[in-house]
Amino acid sequence: MIRVFEPRLTFSDKVSVLNTLFKNNISGTSPTVGEFEKSLSSQFNRNYAITVSNGSTALDLAFEVLNLEKDDEVIVPSFTIISCLSAILRAGAKPVFCDVDEQSWNMTLEKVKEKITNKTKAVLMVHLYGLAAEATSIEKYCNDNNLILVEDSAEAHGQIVDGRPCGSFGHISTMSFYANKHVTTGEGGAILTNDKSFSEELKLMRNLGFVASKRFVHENLYWNYRLGGLQSALGISQLKNLNKTIDIKIKQGDLYQELLKKHNDILTTQLSKWNSVQNHYWVFGVLLKAPKIRDSVMKSLQSKGIETRPFFWPLHLQPVLPKNFKENTTNLDVSEKLGKDGFYIPIGSHISAKDQKNIVRELVDSIKRHEYQE
Numbered sequence: 001m002i003r004v005f006e007p008r009l010t011f012s013d014k015v016s017v018l019n020t021l022f023k024n025n026i027s028g029t030s031p032t033v034g035e036f037e038k039s040l041s042s043q044f045n046r047n048y049a050i051t052v053s054n055g056s057t058a059l060d061l062a063f064e065v066l067n068l069e070k071d072d073e074v075i076v077p078s079f080t081i082i083s084c085l086s087a088i089l090r091a092g093a094k095p096v097f098c099d100v101d102e103q104s105w106n107m108t109l110e111k112v113k114e115k116i117t118n119k120t121k122a123v124l125m126v127h128l129y130g131l132a133a134e135a136t137s138i139e140k141y142c143n144d145n146n147l148i149l150v151e152d153s154a155e156a157h158g159q160i161v162d163g164r165p166c167g168s169f170g171h172i173s174t175m176s177f178y179a180n181k182h183v184t185t186g187e188g189g190a191i192l193t194n195d196k197s198f199s200e201e202l203k204l205m206r207n208l209g210f211v212a213s214k215r216f217v218h219e220n221l222y223w224n225y226r227l228g229g230l231q232s233a234l235g236i237s238q239l240k241n242l243n244k245t246i247d248i249k250i251k252q253g254d255l256y257q258e259l260l261k262k263h264n265d266i267l268t269t270q271l272s273k274w275n276s277v278q279n280h281y282w283v284f285g286v287l288l289k290a291p292k293i294r295d296s297v298m299k300s301l302q303s304k305g306i307e308t309r310p311f312f313w314p315l316h317l318q319p320v321l322p323k324n325f326k327e328n329t330t331n332l333d334v335s336e337k338l339g340k341d342g343f344y345i346p347i348g349s350h351i352s353a354k355d356q357k358n359i360v361r362e363l364v365d366s367i368k369r370h371e372y373q374e
């Protein structure tokens with residue numbers, strides 16, 4: 001089976017973890033965690049980085065620290081992971097879904113503006129699949145209109161927009177270091193900000209609200225979302241290898257684009273006119289023009305030993321979404337098409353150019369067979 005992803009773990013990653021193990025720096029309060037946070041803040045151009053247990057808890061804490069109120073609206077792309085929705089709902093705010101761009105599958109300022117009301121308080125900008133949302137203009141719009149901007153950079157480590165790293169836009173950014181991310185710690189996440197008071201509160205929030213002066217006396221019911229020392233050691237080393245990881249993905253993504261360009265029934269991400277960034281192909285997504293054959297195509301690839309994953313299911317169609325947030329879910333056609341007919345194919349250092357050619361051959365054959373049957 002060709003896995004859809006494998007973590008890229010180098011010899012130096014393993015040495016970094018072992019060195020930390022020999023030093024007994026394994027807990028979430030060991031100095032290695034602080035070192036990882038320092039590397040993160042310097043690489044992503046932020047004053048503060050607070051590591052946490054994963055990208056979902058990073059989003060939860062980012063929204064918790066904003067102190068949003070019940071009727072505050074947060075604009076979020078419908079085409080993204082459930083963690084974005086749960087963070088907004090847990091913070092007690094109201095999710096308002098915007099669509100993504102047809103070519104880049106990412107959020108644009110135009111799509112955000114369609115959903116602005118006088119109750120809009122914040123925007124959750126998510127960079128998807130290795131491309132970037134329209135970060136500079138969304139950030140400017142939020143600043144000009146007194147809106148809070150939260151940036152989810154889980155899928156965009158190392159991505160640069162107008163000379164600035166993803167992870168440095170808006171008031172707070174979040175990251176995931178899950179095993180399929182370009183910087184991985186197995187499980188892990190971080191929150192980045194320039195705001196000192198946010199950073200101090202976030203450190204309390206992820207550490208049960210412990211304060212040094214009165215340990216075991218608690219003013220708040222907070223969480224233990226700490227990242228461990230061994231994970232941090234892996235993260236420090238992974239950050240050093242990030243550019244190499246991205247280079248491999250770009251080369252493979254470009255090869256897929258080349259192999260697929262003559263197949264008009266398969267759509268891939270194209271940079272739209274506003275998008276000056278380079279695609280890092282965190283995943284390589286394909287969108288089938290023909291409706292209703294996606295699941296059969298995925299099944300037939302599975303039978304040939306090729307693992308695939310469906311795209312995100314749109315947030316506005318999630319069964320868990322409370323009824324009162326289902327109103328105003330119009331103009332979300334691109335998210336729906338992606339959710340129904342999109343999936344991603346294997347990419348990463350575990351596959352070769354020959355594997356890629358085989359995958360494309362099987363993909364094209366399978367689509368032809370199923371289109372014919374339909």
Ligand SMILES: Cc1ncc(COP(=O)(O)O)c(C=O)c1O
Pocket residue numbers: 054055056057080081083084126127152154155176177178188189
């Ligand atoms: C855009 C985005 N945000 C948040 C998350 C959640 O991260 P985690 O899986 O570490 O909880 C993910 C995970 O893949 C993601 O892709």
